Amino acid sequence: MLRPILGDFSSITCFKLAIVGMEDALGEKATAIALIAAGRCRGKHLAKELSLTAANLSLDDIASQVGFALGKEGTRLCLINRMEAQGNVIKVYTSETLCSTGEAPGSERKCSYTLGAVWGVLEQTFGKRLQGKHTESVLRGGEYDVFEFTEL
Template identity: 65%
Template sequence: MSNPLTSRPTLGQFSSIVCFKAVITGMEEALGEKATSIALIAAGRQRGKNLAKELGLSGASQDLDLIADKLNEAIGANGTHLAAIEKIVAQGDVIKVYCSETICSAGEPQGSDRKCTFTLGAVWGALSEITGKKLRGTHTESVLRGGTNDVFEYTTLT
């Protein structure tokens, strides 16, 4: 993959939320909501796996605070601006990731049923790569539906 900064010397590596959301809504119109969700989660998972490898985190740590810090650095305000990772906590075989300012929730009206599919997938892929575990992810709380954060829950599959 080429370096985005060398291929876009003036515009750099970032695009707008408006354009990203237009990709999502265009895909939903062309493919339907379910197929779009599957595709975006899969794309996110691949991105997350690659990110964890790039960060040298593959199987490297079970310290969830460290994982949260490193992922936030990569995809938060100092990284790609996909979302801010506030914290990651384990509850039995469930890992909960608390995010804010997710790209998918940006600009959506309160009460919207929008899910953070790409971001859910990106964190999912990263956690799978880091922990070496097969996980199932769901978006369980949303800032669009009364939550204080977008919360993703990842359950270990046996």
């Protein structure tokens, strides 16, 4: 069923409180696993929607397309500032992530869903299993939330 008045979007406040409620009910670890899996699912679907699957695109092109879809003109999940390869590691620099919204400086919160969404896009685009982790956080003094991905 379509929402003719409200459309496709809901508040970040509601989503964040859903995450907090899941953490209260399931614990932080189980919630993180579920959110990463949900994000990966979203990312894989997004890569298909954007026809990124099996495309021979540069990381700059992928960052541009995914950034548009997830950024200000899209769902507003986060800003993708850039993607780059450093050896066998793909680094994705993000900001204004869903997970950092409303958090106090120094918070230990990780970007589980956002990490998962980017992870799913990259796995679907490159057709490879990757391992992802959140390595830098704006909440803990970083300029960006940085996600790193390596091939398994």
